[in-house]
Amino acid sequence: MTTLSHDSDGTGRPVLLLHSTVCDRRMWDPQMVALASAGLRAVRVDLPGYGDSPVPSAPYNPADLVIETLDGLDEFAVVGSSGGGLVALEIAARWPQRVTALALLCTAGPEMTPSAQLRALWSQENALLEAGDVAAATELMVDTWVGPQADDATRAHVRVMQRHAYEVQLAAPEVDELEVPYAVEAITAPTLLISGAHDLPDFRDIAEGLTARLPVATHLPLDWAGHLPNLEDPAALNDLLLPFLTDH
Template structure:
């Protein structure tokens, strides 16, 4: 997609961060600021139908998102990079690796599940897509917030709650509905996991209701050499709810597995 909106901050080995549903690239603001200041190049796009990128069609499958991201990297002259995502973004990261393994130097899978939807789950996604087109995002956002973040966040982090609600409430219903329909048809990635050969960080909030710790542990068991980080006092959005802990885990992983670190070199 030629008109993908994005932010490109910092220098160094590039990292592409893919937001979840129904959010936008500002979801990664704490990581963009921290990692760019620490010497990383961070590329954060708005997926089609989210943020400042317009929707296109009424049905967006994960491979379409992955091809959009590949086209953006081509525009930026980035041949290879680390790819990270949260929730739907983690599934898109897996799809990107499936399609373009030669372009991925490392994976970061946060609050994700590798499983395909069950038949009931597919029906719920399609019903929700119809509802969003009919009613808009506001009621959905209000209902979903208590599941997106943990109880501690709801009670003590009004800044995070406002940010999450604003992202959900301002998402284009057409884009969100198209993505829900596409996710209902996503493949099962369990058979892909053992074939992942790049360094992989798996992150999950201790109190995640959508993708519980068990899903992260499943990925950890199946991806050779992967690292699992469980973020305490966090739900489905650990990068916002506990940004310091998330940033530390991510920055440490990237530093350890940067091309320079793997080559044993030193700054020039």
């Protein structure tokens, strides 16, 4: 069994935090103390190939690895950002009896059709990485995904996490991620979907589409946010997130 690197703070009801694929579990630094102070137990995980979690040596499913890591937690809320939101959706759909609430920040979607703008970004990123220019690829990601509300320290924080992810993944052999079929309609948890006006439009469209498909869902667009609102303005995001999590 592969156990993902993780840590926690607080002693109350568990809240699982799943990071964006631009970052690692350190992106939740601004939320850890806030959640613990609100009487919740914040549990953050490094997904495979990020932070301190290596790329597995055999084909794997990220959601399965997260569930294995949470052995002993029968019920928990989930907060997922971007690519971590996609893992959160899978967990909430495959194990609906365990997920008490679901908050998705600028989430990716399971049936996502990328826009021309997003496809061009991925193409540029891949070209830079194939050319060995990890620094330029990192700057491209920081410039794209960090919104205008963020300060220089936040941009530097994201830069460190993104560069580390590239270094870990480029050094590892290619291993397939296993897809397990699921339907988002199986999700029963109350869901809060947040999108940012300064993000690529794909993620607003995903939030709107999921809001229409999930049984109890609210979409909250933020006029100040980019793709990483929990880092761009932690206090403002916490003011929205904590009431939702404590109510459910």
